[in-house]
Amino acid sequence: MPVSDTVARDDTDAEGDRLPINELFASLQGEGKLAGVPSTFVRTSGCNLRCWFCDSFHTSWEPTHAWMSLDEIVAEVESLSPEHVVVTGGEPLVHDETDALLSALADDYHLTVETNGTLDTDAPVDLASVSPKLASSTPTPENAPADVDPGVWTERHENARVDLDALASLVEHAAEFQLKFVVTGRDDLDEIESLVADVRGVADREVRDSDVLLMPEGQTREQLARTRTEVADLAASFGYRYTPRLHVDLWNDAPET
Numbered sequence: 546m547p548v549s550d551t552v553a554r555d556d557t558d559a560e561g562d563r564l565p566i567n568e569l570f571a572s573l574q575g576e577g578k579l580a581g582v583p584s585t586f587v588r589t590s591g592c593n594l595r596c597w598f599c600d601s602f603h604t605s606w607e608p609t610h611a612w613m614s615l616d617e618i619v620a621e622v623e624s625l626s627p628e629h630v631v632v633t634g635g636e637p638l639v640h641d642e643t644d645a646l647l648s649a650l651a652d653d654y655h656l657t658v659e660t661n662g663t664l665d666t667d668a669p670v671d672l673a674s675v676s677p678k679l680a681s682s683t684p685t686p687e688n689a690p691a692d693v694d695p696g697v698w699t700e701r702h703e704n705a706r707v708d709l710d711a712l713a714s715l716v717e718h719a720a721e722f723q724l725k726f727v728v729t730g731r732d733d734l735d736e737i738e739s740l741v742a743d744v745r746g747v748a749d750r751e752v753r754d755s756d757v758l759l760m761p762e763g764q765t766r767e768q769l770a771r772t773r774t775e776v777a778d779l780a781a782s783f784g785y786r787y788t789p790r791l792h793v794d795l796w797n798d799a800p801e802t
């Protein structure tokens with residue numbers, strides 16, 4: 546599994562606000578405008594969507610986690626050396642406590658939030674890394690992960706996956722932003738063009754083509770090898786930016802990478 550299926554820590558009995566944490570580790574940012582930058586990753590568990598391709602199965606379809614207090618999370622982040630912190634999930638913004646975590650870290654770190662763009666935040670964020678989900682992400686009985694029946698999630702995911710107000714708020718609020726689309730093939734591009742036009746229509750901030758990133762779908766090196774050249778060619782022909790998935794190239798689907 547690309548994220549941890551069992552969690553190597555105990556629930557805290559500390560006082561105060563807590564978050565369900567699937568993993569907390571140092572690595573290189575693998576995706577987006579900051580690809581290659583040493584970063585500490587805080588991965589919350591739990592999501593309001595169910596992408597069929599989710600590379601973090603144990604935060605969405607089958608969540609695992611330990612409950613950690615915000616003080617414990619901050620202390621563990623401090624014990625690792627990177628100046629950049631990436632708060633991800635699951636969907637980190639489903640938890641009210643994520644705002645408090647971001648506020649606690651803001652003075653000392655560059656903060657990236659990885660979000661599916663359906664929820665917004667008032668907390669301080671340096672890079673809003675927004676990955677709106679396309680129709681091609683919707684789970685069906687045919688594409689769902691092994692041993693999973695998507696059930697109500699086909700409709701729930703489809704209804705919830707795009708919220709233009711939340712997208713506008715995220716784009717306007719953070720110091721910097723990127724719109725990072727997971728691309729499965731040429732058919733995704735019409736929806737990306739239309740969604741980017743919609744965001745330009747509602748957001749009170751310029752969205753440049755270079756803020757739009759196309760990322761190949763693939764949880765493993767083998768899967769990425771099948772999608773990345775087509776996605777790179779699409780980025781070149783549409784004038785958008787391509788982002789690799791460096792961590793998959795380097796460490797395949799190992800946990801804590």
Ligand SMILES: C[S@@+](CC[C@H](N)C(=O)[O-])C[C@H]1O[C@@H](n2cnc3c(N)ncnc32)[C@H](O)[C@@H]1O
Pocket residue numbers: 592598599600601633634635636637659660661662675676725727760761762763764
């Ligand atoms: C696991 S998600 C967590 C953050 C948030 N829930 C989201 O979807 O943006 C982290 C990043 O991985 C991307 N991702 C998930 N599964 C993927 C896959 N199979 N191929 C490529 N990117 C994937 C997401 O689109 C997102 O940019």
Ligand SMILES: Nc1nc2[nH]cc(C(=O)O)c2c(=O)[nH]1
Pocket residue numbers: 572573574575576586601631633634659792802
């Ligand atoms: N190395 C590395 N870079 C990443 N960038 C975004 C990630 C995520 O899961 O949100 C991620 C991840 O899981 N690992």
Ligand code: SF4
Pocket residue numbers: 592593594595596599600601604605634635636661678
């Ligand atoms: S929104 Fe993110 S965490 Fe949730 S299922 Fe999709 S990729 Fe996974």
Ligand SMILES: [Mg+2]
Pocket residue numbers: 600601
């Ligand atoms: Mg990841």
